[in-house]
Amino acid sequence: MAFFDTIKNIDRRVIFLFIALSVIVPLLFNVIFPERITPIVQKIFDKIEALPEGSRVLISLDFDPSTAPEQEPMVDAVIYHCCQRNVKLYVMALWGAGQNIADATINRIITTHFPNKVYGVDYVHLGYKAGNQGLINVIITDMKKMYTTDVNGTQIDSIPMMRGVRSLKNMDLIAAFGGGFPGLKEWILFAGDPGNIPVAGGVTAVSAPLLYPYYPNQMLGMMGGIKGAAEYESELIRKYPDFEKMPHGGLEMMGPQAVAHVVIMLFIIIGNVTFFIDRKRKTRAN
Amino acid sequence: MINKWTSGSCILVFICASLFGTEVSAQNPEAIPADSLTARAKGQVPGPPTDAGARDTPSDEGHSITVFWQLSPDDRFGENIVTGYRILRAESPGGPFRETGFASAGDTQYTDASTTPGTEFYYMIETQAAGASASSPVIGPVKSSAQWFNFNILNLFIIGGIISAAIGYFIMSARGGKQLFIRKIAGLEAVDEAIGRATEMGRPILFIPGIQDMDDVQTVAGITILGRIAKTIAEYDSKLFVPTSRSIVMTTARESIKEAYLAAGRPDAYSDDYVQYVTDEQFGYVAAVDGIMVREKPATCFYLGAFFAESLIMAETGHSIEAIQIAGTAMPAQLPFFVAACDYTLIGEELFAASAYLSHEPRQLGSLKGQDVGKTIAMTAILAGVALVTIGALFNLELATTAGEWVRDLFKLNQ
Amino acid sequence: MKRQVPLLITFIVGAVLVVAAFIPHNPFGRLGENFSLYFDIIAVFAFFLGGGNLVRIHSGRFFRGLKFYFMEIKKQGGFWPLKMLIAFPFYAMGGIEDRRGKDWFFSMVTLIGFFVMLWAGLFKIGNPGGWQGNVTAPGSLFQDFFMYVFTPLKATMYSLLAFFVASASYRAFRAKNKEATILLVTAFVILLGRTPAGYYVTFWLPDTLSFFQVPNLANWIMGVPNLAGQRAIIVGISLGVISMSLRVILGIERTYLGQDKD
Numbered sequence: 001m002a003f004f005d006t007i008k009n010i011d012r013r014v015i016f017l018f019i020a021l022s023v024i025v026p027l028l029f030n031v032i033f034p035e036r037i038t039p040i041v042q043k044i045f046d047k048i049e050a051l052p053e054g055s056r057v058l059i060s061l062d063f064d065p066s067t068a069p070e071q072e073p074m075v076d077a078v079i080y081h082c083c084q085r086n087v088k089l090y091v092m093a094l095w096g097a098g099q100n101i102a103d104a105t106i107n108r109i110i111t112t113h114f115p116n117k118v119y120g121v122d123y124v125h126l127g128y129k130a131g132n133q134g135l136i137n138v139i140i141t142d143m144k145k146m147y148t149t150d151v152n153g154t155q156i157d158s159i160p161m162m163r164g165v166r167s168l169k170n171m172d173l174i175a176a177f178g179g180g181f182p183g184l185k186e187w188i189l190f191a192g193d194p195g196n197i198p199v200a201g202g203v204t205a206v207s208a209p210l211l212y213p214y215y216p217n218q219m220l221g222m223m224g225g226i227k228g229a230a231e232y233e234s235e236l237i238r239k240y241p242d243f244e245k246m247p248h249g250g251l252e253m254m255g256p257q258a259v260a261h262v263v264i265m266l267f268i269i270i271g272n273v274t275f276f277i278d279r280k281r282k283t284r285a286n
Numbered sequence: 287m288i289n290k291w292t293s294g295s296c297i298l299v300f301i302c303a304s305l306f307g308t309e310v311s312a313q314n315p316e317a318i319p320a321d322s323l324t325a326r327a328k329g330q331v332p333g334p335p336t337d338a339g340a341r342d343t344p345s346d347e348g349h350s351i352t353v354f355w356q357l358s359p360d361d362r363f364g365e366n367i368v369t370g371y372r373i374l375r376a377e378s379p380g381g382p383f384r385e386t387g388f389a390s391a392g393d394t395q396y397t398d399a400s401t402t403p404g405t406e407f408y409y410m411i412e413t414q415a416a417g418a419s420a421s422s423p424v425i426g427p428v429k430s431s432a433q434w435f436n437f438n439i440l441n442l443f444i445i446g447g448i449i450s451a452a453i454g455y456f457i458m459s460a461r462g463g464k465q466l467f468i469r470k471i472a473g474l475e476a477v478d479e480a481i482g483r484a485t486e487m488g489r490p491i492l493f494i495p496g497i498q499d500m501d502d503v504q505t506v507a508g509i510t511i512l513g514r515i516a517k518t519i520a521e522y523d524s525k526l527f528v529p530t531s532r533s534i535v536m537t538t539a540r541e542s543i544k545e546a547y548l549a550a551g552r553p554d555a556y557s558d559d560y561v562q563y564v565t566d567e568q569f570g571y572v573a574a575v576d577g578i579m580v581r582e583k584p585a586t587c588f589y590l591g592a593f594f595a596e597s598l599i600m601a602e603t604g605h606s607i608e609a610i611q612i613a614g615t616a617m618p619a620q621l622p623f624f625v626a627a628c629d630y631t632l633i634g635e636e637l638f639a640a641s642a643y644l645s646h647e648p649r650q651l652g653s654l655k656g657q658d659v660g661k662t663i664a665m666t667a668i669l670a671g672v673a674l675v676t677i678g679a680l681f682n683l684e685l686a687t688t689a690g691e692w693v694r695d696l697f698k699l700n701q
Numbered sequence: 702m703k704r705q706v707p708l709l710i711t712f713i714v715g716a717v718l719v720v721a722a723f724i725p726h727n728p729f730g731r732l733g734e735n736f737s738l739y740f741d742i743i744a745v746f747a748f749f750l751g752g753g754n755l756v757r758i759h760s761g762r763f764f765r766g767l768k769f770y771f772m773e774i775k776k777q778g779g780f781w782p783l784k785m786l787i788a789f790p791f792y793a794m795g796g797i798e799d800r801r802g803k804d805w806f807f808s809m810v811t812l813i814g815f816f817v818m819l820w821a822g823l824f825k826i827g828n829p830g831g832w833q834g835n836v837t838a839p840g841s842l843f844q845d846f847f848m849y850v851f852t853p854l855k856a857t858m859y860s861l862l863a864f865f866v867a868s869a870s871y872r873a874f875r876a877k878n879k880e881a882t883i884l885l886v887t888a889f890v891i892l893l894g895r896t897p898a899g900y901y902v903t904f905w906l907p908d909t910l911s912f913f914q915v916p917n918l919a920n921w922i923m924g925v926p927n928l929a930g931q932r933a934i935i936v937g938i939s940l941g942v943i944s945m946s947l948r949v950i951l952g953i954e955r956t957y958l959g960q961d962k963d
Contacts, residue, residue, distance in 0.1 A: 010871075012606065012868040012871075015864070015867050015868050015871055016864045016867070016868070018867075019863060019864050019867045020864070023863065033896075033897040033898075034897060035897055036897070036900050036904075038916055038917075038920075040920070065852065066855075066859070141387065141388060141389055141390065141393070141396065142387050142388040142389075144388075145387065145388075164369075166369075166370055166388050166390065167370075167388065167390050169390040169392075170390075195390075205895070206619060208923065209923040209924055209927055209928050209931075210928070210931075212920065212923065212924030212928065213924070213928065225895075227895050227896075254896070254897065257895070257896065258896035258897055258898060260863065260867075261892045261893070261895060261896045261898075262896070262898065263867070264866070264867050264870050264871075264892060265889060265892050265893070267867065267870070267871045268870055268871060268874045268885070268888070268889075270871075271871045271872070271874070271875060272874070272875055272876055272885070275875050275876070275877075276876075345725060346725050347725040347726065347727060347730035347731075348725075348726070348727070432725055432726040432727060432730070433725055433726060434724055434725075434726045435723060435724060435725075436723050436724065436725050439722075439723065442723075443723055446943070449940065449943055450943070450947060453943070453944055453947055454947075457953070499740075499744060501737070501740050503942050503945055503946060506945070506949065506957060507945055509956075509957050510954060510956040510957050511956075513956035513957065514956060532744070532747070532751070533744070533747035533748055533749075533750045533751030533752075533754075534743070534744060534747045536750070536751060536754060537747070537750060538957060541957075541958070542956065542957055542958075545958070559758065562754060562755075562758055563750070563751035563752075563754045563755055564755070565755075566751075567855075569854070569855045569858035569859060570854075570855075570858075572858060573854075573858055577807065581804060595859065595862060596858075598862055598865050598866065598869060599858065599861050599862060599865055601869075602865040602868060602869055605872075616938040616941070616942075618931045618934050618935060618938075621934070623869070625873075626869045626870070626872075626873035627865075627869045627872075627873070633934065633937075634934045634935075634937045634938040634941060635937040635938055635940060635941030635944075636941075637941070638938075638941030638942060638944060638945040639941060639944075641945075641954060641956060642948070642954070645956075649953050650948060650953060650954065653944045653947065653948050653953065654944065656944060657940040657941060657943070657944045660940040660943070661936070661937065661940060664936050664940075
């Protein structure tokens with residue numbers, strides 16, 4: 001029973017050690033588990049897949065570096081998919097930090113992997129504007145009221161892909177990433193619902209439950225946390241095998257997440273087993 | 287002849303105009319000739335919008351005018367002839383008219399939010415098609431003005447008034463000596479025991495008032511509880527640590543504790559060093575708090591205020607030093623962490639009730655009863671709405687569905 | 702008088718702001734926003750108070766500890782400057798027990814961090830734009846400290862959550878009674894549902910029972926009972942805020958000013 005007592009009084013540092021190993025080992029050995037896409041993520045994939053060439057997709061990056069590890073894989077996957085479909089990308093941010101993240105994302109995905117894409121023709125970076133949902137309220141009817149230049153200071157009217165775009169209603173899809181305020185919820189409430197524009201996006205796992213009520217009527221689909229990103233990436237690899245050569249953070253991080261969850265479950269089982277054995281011992285002793 | 291009736295009528299008219307806004311609605315006097323409503327091919331001049339008008343936007347601060355119209359006859363869903371409507375504005379009927387906004391095809395309204403109160407404006411709405419456009423006649427004059435009541439949130443005013451009145455009623459009842467039943471809150475019943483434990487063990491007490499500033503009501507709640515607990519701590523002659531994340535919280539906490547020590551008759555035992563500012567940065571703060579916990583080993587930890595992701599880090603560290611932990615927050619996402627890791631947790635409204643609960647003062651307890659009226663309203667509305675919508679869906683009764691939606695809309699803002 | 706004036710100010714400001722929320726007309730329409738700005742301005746000036754307090758407390762500890770350390774080394778005799786230098790790392794790691802000068806090493810680190818960041822930001826050290834440049838311009842020392850010191854430290858503290866979630870789960874999820882068992886089962890469903898394993902455990906279920914497939918069940922748990930519970934808590938919180946605010950505005954709750962006995 002010495003073994004049982006050891007397990008019962010397990011030092012929490014042993015648990016920490018197992019958690020550390022469950023995260024480090026899959027990362028080191030690049031353990032990737034196969035993912036199956038769920039309907040809520042599939043809807044986003046199918047929508048982008050069905051977009052004709054030249055369609056307009058607005059990408060809004062509404063998060064900061066603290067949630068970037070969870071959100072960037074989703075953004076990368078969606079932008080890659082849009083580039084493959086040759087749709088026009090309008091990139092913007094409702095968070096100040098989102099502008100720098102958008103810069104980095106454009107460099108990482110579009111400039112690096114799609115060098116044939118031309119700025120101003122295939123994609124444009126509109127930058128960050130303050131105003132939260134007030135901004136959305138304005139650009140749903142008149143985009144040029146808020147955006148007179150792009151992030152580089154170029155006049156909007158001189159950008160070829162901005163001609164014919166007067167408002168959000170000219171967009172074929174709004175893909176918003178961010179579970180905070182403002183985020184995907186504000187895009188649904190102030191753009192998608194009143195403007196009848198398809199809205200989809202991705203949020204952190206913690207924020208995902210708050211957005212389920214909007215699916216499927218007001219929100220086309222949603223990626224919740226790293227799992228959502230991993231599902232999208234797995235579908236992307238299935239359809240576009242070249243994507244496998246690129247870094248896909250979602251699938252890579254699902255390995256540690258899956259193993260860590262299993263380790264936590266094992267410890268919970270061990271804890272309950274020791275609890276019941278201990279209770280039985282005490283009952284017998286009495 | 288001016289008498290009290292005519293002047294009273296004038297005052298009444300003035301009040302109504304202020305409350306309800308200047309409903310100046312300028313209508314398009316010309317009708318579109320019937321023969322021009324036949325099908326128009328692409329490239330030809332599109333039909334102008336009809337029945338255009340403008341009015342002062344109600345329930346606003348006077349900087350907007352709402353322009354409305356009926357769709358151009360060529361604005362038909364799916365045909366993409368009309369690309370949108372330009373909203374043109376001038377300060378005289380002869381112009382010059384400048385574009386003030388744009389509405390998409392299918393829209394029949396636009397709010398011009400850049401007007402100056404009291405200035406007369408004239409509008410024209412121009413249908414836009416590929417290479418061609420057509421304007422409505424000039425609309426106006428119309429002026430924007432501020433209103434004295436926002437009718438868009440009238441239901442909030444009414445419900446808020448009912449709840450406030452209920453709270454006021456129960457406060458008065460309690461003052462009148464009426465005994466009010468308040469259920470026991472385990473976390474608050476354990477406060478004295480937790481402080482006593484720390485005194486017996488000769489270890490300090492740690493109090494964390496959250497990581498937000500004094501403009502957050504949770505922090506105010508935390509500081510009020512700190513004031514009550516500090517009196518007990520002073521009486522027990524225990525040591526207190528209050529690391530704060532904001533400077534204003536630091537000064538408020540100091541005042542609160544100083545007064546508590548004074549009330550306990552122990553002003554000599556008070557030290558400003560009980561309350562220390564650490565940093566505004568979330569994880570820097572929790573690193574410092576964890577360090578204090580591991581070094582000072584408090585026997586009791588209170589976490590009462592607004593918390594974010596750092597809640598579990600503090601709670602787990604507190605558990606590792608075998609402290610009694612009493613937590614309370616109104617952040618729903620953090621409650622599960624506190625429930626899992628702490629001995630007692632005050633969930634949501636219990637945090638706001640804590641100060642009243644600990645005081646045992648009738649007026650404060652009365653306010654807790656008043657909250658129950660609000661809950662009754664909420665529960666009744668939820669049950670009624672759900673029942674109606676469910677019955678409507680199950681038995682295909684439109685009346686029930688409509689009634690359910692009406693219940694829902696009672697609580698909708700900005701309709 | 703000392704208590705009456707703040708109570709009166711609280712009542713007037715509180716009542717006016719509540720009423721102003723319903724009045725769009727000037728000056729009430731912007732009152733809420735303006736007061737928030739006033740608070741932000743006061744909070745900025747309050748930084749001096751907080752920073753001053755930080756420096757005072759930690760420099761006190763630092764000099765007390767340094768003095769104690771110096772006396773300890775000198776007591777031992779010998780060439781004390783060299784001894785102080787050599788013994789310092791051992792002392793800093795807690796090798797020497799002392800209560801009078803306790804934690805002065807951490808205070809030293811705090812003060813160094815505080816003044817170095819202040820110096821880097823205030824004088825815009827290494828800033829490509831010089832004094833005119835943005836304090837956080839790329840290439841500046843301040844930005845380098847932020848990116849290569851502060852951000853990794855922040856990420857490290859955040860990642861502690863992964864370990865603490867595991868130890869908290871191990872302790873908390875015990876089937877002690879009915880409610881705890883339901884919690885345990887729910888936790889298992891969610892943990893499994895958020896991994897690929899969740900699909901493989903129940904993929905064989907027919908379409909009519911697809912609701913019981915773990916990922917679908919996990920989404921339902923998060924989206925229905927969990928969300929309903931959260932919303933109920935939010936309703937309670939809102940009512941608690943109304944009650945607390947009324948108590949503060951009406952002066953019934955005065956503990957934040959001091960004790961409520963006159």
